[in-house]
Amino acid sequence: MKPIKLLPLLALSIVVASCATDGLDAKKAELEALKSQLSEINTQIKALEEEITKEDPEFAAANKKSLLITTAAAKKGEFTHYVEVTGSVLSKKNVSISSETVGRILDVPAIEGMRVSKGQVLATIDAESIQRNIEELENNLSLARTVFEKQERLWKQKIGTEIQYLEAKNRKEGLEKSLASLKTQLSKAVVKAPFNGTVETVRVRLGELVQPGTPMFQFVGESDLFIEADISESYVGVLSKGDSVEVSFPSINKTMKTKVSAIGSIINPNNRTFKVEVFLPNIPEVKPNMISVLKIQDYKNKESVIVPTHLILADNRGDYLFTVENGIAKKKYIKRGYTFADETEVVEGLTGTETIVDKGFREVGDNFSVNVAKL
Structure with missing residues (x-):
């Protein structure tokens, strides 16, 4: 040169x-x-x-013109991490109502989605044969009672044998039990709601012949509700019964706090998850099958160093971010803890008193001269 x-x-x-x-x-x-x-x-x-x-x-970095940046402060305080999953509202009173007698369906007033009260009629089954048997038994029972009463009077007068008295008594009592059994069968010909709830599914049609055990309705009660969610198996041992849960219902714009009431002990091999059950108090607006979002607290540290997640970069050595010291950008390697929402816990590398490069963090380098904009 x-x-x-x-x-x-x-x-x-x-x-x-x-x-x-x-x-x-x-x-x-x-x-x-x-x-x-x-x-x-x-x-x-x-x-x-x-x-x-x-x-x-290094000469170029040291002599480069100052970059205009903004800064954010690392903060020290309480950091809470949540497991966020979607759950569904279920009822412990989710039952399948089946026929308890044989007959043809005469009436089905219940329809799917219908809310009913305890004792309300869902369907009526033809019980004409049972009614005829009842009438016949009532006639036989009337005669048996007359015979028993006369035999009893004779027996008290020491007339007749004990066998005759016992046979009359046994016949009367047998007919009474048979009549009571038929009346019970007759009552089962009218299918009623076992408790307040909603008819989820109607599985029978008018005129259809049903047998004992034939499924007729899927019925869900409106009380004893709970929320069930699938949690990744990576959280096995992390979550436990009694953990705090924040539940939100997007459809009704309602949020509440409750607790984990049960933890499943089996891993689903199809999606590698286990069941978590969350207690749900009685809330009139919440209905079975309603979608909910669960935020289950699984970690909490009152003395955490917290930084915005988007400011953390990475290279072959590990995670790092830039701090500002006397107008010079310094590359600080850190060790991450938990991340939730837009914040990350830093467990090593920062004390919580540092000033971090915010806007312009992708343009600066180690030992770059920087100029902090006054906002």
């Missing part, structure tokens, strides 16, 4: 100055001479910087 020739240039400037007059033309000539000098000096400075940079990369 050619050496910088400053002396001839300075000499020229002295000559121009000594020959100049106070006139405007002389000042212009002097200005042009100085500009010429400055241009040549800048060119030579740039060339020197490029050559030095090739041999010393």
Whole structure:
């Protein structure tokens, strides 16, 4: 590279100055001479910087112009982590109502989605044969009672044998039990709601023949509700009964706090999850099968260092972010803890008193000169 020739240039400037007059033309000539000098000096400075940079990369970082940035403060305080999953409202009173007698369906007043009260009729089964048997038994029972009463009077008068008395008594009591059994069967011909709830599914049609055990309705009660959710098996041993839960219902814009009431002990091999049951108090607006969002607290530290998650970068060595010290950006390697929402817990590398590069964090480098914008 050619050496910088400053002396001839300075000499020229002295000559121009000594020959100049106070006139405007002389000042212009002097200005042009100085500009010429400055241009040549800048060119030579740039060339020197490029050559030095090739041999010393740190030189470029140290001499780079200050970057305009904004900052955010690392904070120290309580950090809470939640497991966030979607759950469904279920009822412990979710039952399948089946026929308890044989017969043809005469009436089905219940429809799917219908809310009913305890004892309300859901369906009626033809029980004509049972009714006829009842009438026949009532006639036989009337005769048996008459025979028993007469035999009992004779027996008290020591007339007749004990066997005759016992046979009359046994026949009367047998007919009474048979009549009671038929009346019970007759009552089962009218299918009623076992408790307040909703008819989820109607599985029979008018005129259909049913047998004992034939499924007729899927019925869900409105009390004893709970929330069930599937949790990843990676949280086995982390969650436990009694953990705090924040539940939100998007459809009714309602949020509440409750607790985990049960933890499943079996892993589903299909999706590698286990069941978690959450207690749900009686809330009139909440209905079975309603979707809910669960935030289950699984970690809490009152002395955490917390930083915005988006400011954390990574390289082959690990996670890092940039702090500002006396107008210089410093690369700080950290060890992450838990992350939730837009905040991350830092367990190593920061004390919580640092000033962190915010806007401009992707443009700065280690030991870069920075200028903090005043907002």
